[in-house]
Amino acid sequence: MKILIIEDEKGLRESIEEYFTEAGNICEIASDYDTALTKINLYRYDCILLDITLPGGNGINILKSLKDNGHSDGVLIISAKNSLDDRLEGLDLGADDYLVKPFHLSELKSRVTAIIRRKSYNGSNVLIFNEISIDLLAKEVKVRKRNVKLTPKEYALLLYFIANKGKVVSKNAIAEHLWGDGVDITDDFNFIYSHIKNIRKKLMEAGSKDYIQAAYGMGYKFTEQ
Amino acid sequence: MKLLARYNRVNLITTIVIMLVTGFAYYQAISSVLTRQKDKDLEDEEMEISEYVALNHSLPQTFETKHQQITFSEAKPNSIKRKFVDTVYFKKWDKHNPKRNKYHATGEYEPGLGLISSVTVAGKYYKVQIIQSKVETEDLLQVIFYITIGVIILLLVILFATNRLILNRLWKPFYGLMQELKVFNIADPATIPKINTSIDEFKDLNAVVTDMTAKAKTDYLALKTFTENASHELLTPIAVINSKLDTLIQTDNFSEWQSKLLSDLYSGVSRLNRLNQSLLLLVKIENRILQDQQLINLRELVEDIIAQFEEIFHDKELKLTYKLDEKAIYANRYLIEILLSNLITNAIRHNYVGGEIVINLTGGNFTIQNTGENAPLPGEKIFTRFHKSSGSEGSGLGLTISRQICENFNLVLNYRYSAPYHNFIITFPVQA
Numbered sequence: 001m002k003i004l005i006i007e008d009e010k011g012l013r014e015s016i017e018e019y020f021t022e023a024g025n026i027c028e029i030a031s032d033y034d035t036a037l038t039k040i041n042l043y044r045y046d047c048i049l050l051d052i053t054l055p056g057g058n059g060i061n062i063l064k065s066l067k068d069n070g071h072s073d074g075v076l077i078i079s080a081k082n083s084l085d086d087r088l089e090g091l092d093l094g095a096d097d098y099l100v101k102p103f104h105l106s107e108l109k110s111r112v113t114a115i116i117r118r119k120s121y122n123g124s125n126v127l128i129f130n131e132i133s134i135d136l137l138a139k140e141v142k143v144r145k146r147n148v149k150l151t152p153k154e155y156a157l158l159l160y161f162i163a164n165k166g167k168v169v170s171k172n173a174i175a176e177h178l179w180g181d182g183v184d185i186t187d188d189f190n191f192i193y194s195h196i197k198n199i200r201k202k203l204m205e206a207g208s209k210d211y212i213q214a215a216y217g218m219g220y221k222f223t224e225q
Numbered sequence: 226m227k228l229l230a231r232y233n234r235v236n237l238i239t240t241i242v243i244m245l246v247t248g249f250a251y252y253q254a255i256s257s258v259l260t261r262q263k264d265k266d267l268e269d270e271e272m273e274i275s276e277y278v279a280l281n282h283s284l285p286q287t288f289e290t291k292h293q294q295i296t297f298s299e300a301k302p303n304s305i306k307r308k309f310v311d312t313v314y315f316k317k318w319d320k321h322n323p324k325r326n327k328y329h330a331t332g333e334y335e336p337g338l339g340l341i342s343s344v345t346v347a348g349k350y351y352k353v354q355i356i357q358s359k360v361e362t363e364d365l366l367q368v369i370f371y372i373t374i375g376v377i378i379l380l381l382v383i384l385f386a387t388n389r390l391i392l393n394r395l396w397k398p399f400y401g402l403m404q405e406l407k408v409f410n411i412a413d414p415a416t417i418p419k420i421n422t423s424i425d426e427f428k429d430l431n432a433v434v435t436d437m438t439a440k441a442k443t444d445y446l447a448l449k450t451f452t453e454n455a456s457h458e459l460l461t462p463i464a465v466i467n468s469k470l471d472t473l474i475q476t477d478n479f480s481e482w483q484s485k486l487l488s489d490l491y492s493g494v495s496r497l498n499r500l501n502q503s504l505l506l507l508v509k510i511e512n513r514i515l516q517d518q519q520l521i522n523l524r525e526l527v528e529d530i531i532a533q534f535e536e537i538f539h540d541k542e543l544k545l546t547y548k549l550d551e552k553a554i555y556a557n558r559y560l561i562e563i564l565l566s567n568l569i570t571n572a573i574r575h576n577y578v579g580g581e582i583v584i585n586l587t588g589g590n591f592t593i594q595n596t597g598e599n600a601p602l603p604g605e606k607i608f609t610r611f612h613k614s615s616g617s618e619g620s621g622l623g624l625t626i627s628r629q630i631c632e633n634f635n636l637v638l639n640y641r642y643s644a645p646y647h648n649f650i651i652t653f654p655v656q657a
Contacts, residue, residue: 015465015472102460170470
């Protein structure tokens with residue numbers, strides 16, 4: 001997939017680029033308004049990560065220009081402004097999602113993956129990873145045709161892992177993804193451990209391989225190796 | 226004590242004292258003038274007797290007038306010393322006076338003033354006693370006394386009434402201003418209106434109050450803007466740290482020690498972020514930015530949040546019991562969610578493993594009880610910014626935010642300790 005990262009903050013831009021660059025992905029970057037506008041007029045992307053506050057102009061105008069020209073690139077707004085109005089304006093103008101800074105790269109990846117998946121919808125809403133197949137509409141998980149009964153949180157976690165396959169996902173990122181703001185209840189994430197344990201058990205009992213690895217006590221990695 | 230009462234008290238006491246003093250002085254002056262007049266009358270009478278005796282060498286015929294009696298009696302020579310005396314005057318009633326029958330007497334005694342003197346007639350020494358009734362003098366004084374008292378009472382009533390009327394009217398602008406100050410809200414853009422008065426002091430007061438509140442508002446706004454800007458500016462560096470950490474853990478081969486350091490870094494950044502978000506949220510709530518209201522079914526919302534925290538209840542082995550009645554309120558859904566999840570989060574965070582949480586929703590209030598430390602929290606203090614129990618991992622803003630949200634929607638948030646439970650109670654406004 002082809003992704004355009006429009007972000008003026010160098011540190012953040014480089015991290016995103018690095019995280020997204022992998023086999024099969026092409027990342028392009030734009031660090032100011034004019035560059036961004038030029039790029040979206042010349043090329044098409046699967047997903048555009050759009051920062052609202054840019055040197056030289058407002059990111060919202062880039063979104064407008066995109067929609068005015070009838071381009072259907074996926075757009076994910078990344079903004080420091082967590083205001084409902086901005087969010088609504090962005091979504092009203094045709095953005096696909098809105099993510100507030102600061103965020104975990106894994107969260108960004110999972111959102112971008114979801115956008116691209118929706119954009120490239122081709123009649124089937126089934127996500128396949130080796131022997132695991134996930135019906136995204138019915139929210140059903142099957143391993144080699146055998147149903148795996150997951151709780152809503154386990155299901156969300158599995159999708160999150162698959163979107164970030166091959167990456168180490170920190171416990172913090174998992175906790176924030178699953179529990180949102182309520183996560184500051186406890187600082188040790190034991191409850192995540194039991195969650196992961198349950199998913200592994202359920203998948204493996206259904207005949208799947210063990211894809212989830214613990215990574216140095218900091219997080220987990222969903223990987224084929 | 227009200228100014229009016231105080232003023233009235235001082236005013237009335239001074240008035241009464243002055244009136245009494247003048248009354249007394251008046252009485253004394255008139256009384257002494259009248260007594261002197263009487264004395265002079267008596268002396269005139271004495272002189273007339275002396276002249277009569279000198280001319281006729283006999284005692285004058287004693288006759289009675291209405292207010293004067295003269296008596297002569299023989300006495301030892303030179304035994305009488307001339308003097309004025311207070312005495313009684315026997316007043317005879319005339320034949321038609323009904324009192325004669327009523328009291329079976331021929332007259333009555335009245336206070337009198339007398340002059341005892343002497344006269345020598347044809348070698349005989351006589352004591353002369355001239356007595357005049359004082360009753361008219363006394364009557365006069367009595368009248369004066371009554372008039373004085375009457376004037377005092379009249380004055381008091383009038384003073385009281387006018388003071389009340391005038392003061393109430395005069396102080397009206399003051400009370401108006403007071404009312405404005407009472408409802409003054411620093412976060413509210415409305416300013417103190419100009420009061421309509423012609424009194425300089427109140428005009429000055431109004432001007433001072435207006436200036437002061439305007440300055441307070443500007444300062445407050447500047448502070449708020451600063452907080453908001455600072456928090457916003459912090460977001461980007463936090464985002465960079467976060468993304469760098471996410472990138473860092475993708476690299477391989479960490480020692481256990483390095484992993485531990487990274488985990489701590491993650492928690493630190495995560496707390497920094499939550500704190501910052503809380504500050505931003507607080508500014509937003511205080512600015513009343515999130516004001517769009519809708520009807521919220523509280524029962525469903527509480528159930529949703531409880532479901533959201535299910536794993537965490539489970540993880541901490543908390544025993545949760547709840548009883549939820551149907552209740553809906555008009556408020557901002559996002560804020561009410563934050564409010565409820567803050568309270569539930571607190572109940573979990575400050576609980577011990579195996580503890581208990583009881584949630585109740587009725588038409589009148591929402592109560593959440595939790596076990597925890599066996600001592601009450603310090604009342605109102607817990608709602609202040611950055612008040613934290615020792616060892617708490619929270620931002621110290623949760624309850625401040627919760628209370629602020631409640632205030633925005635006319636809800637009342639209170640804390641009560643009834644062993645072994647800490648109770649947080651949200652009271653809904655009484656529906657009109």
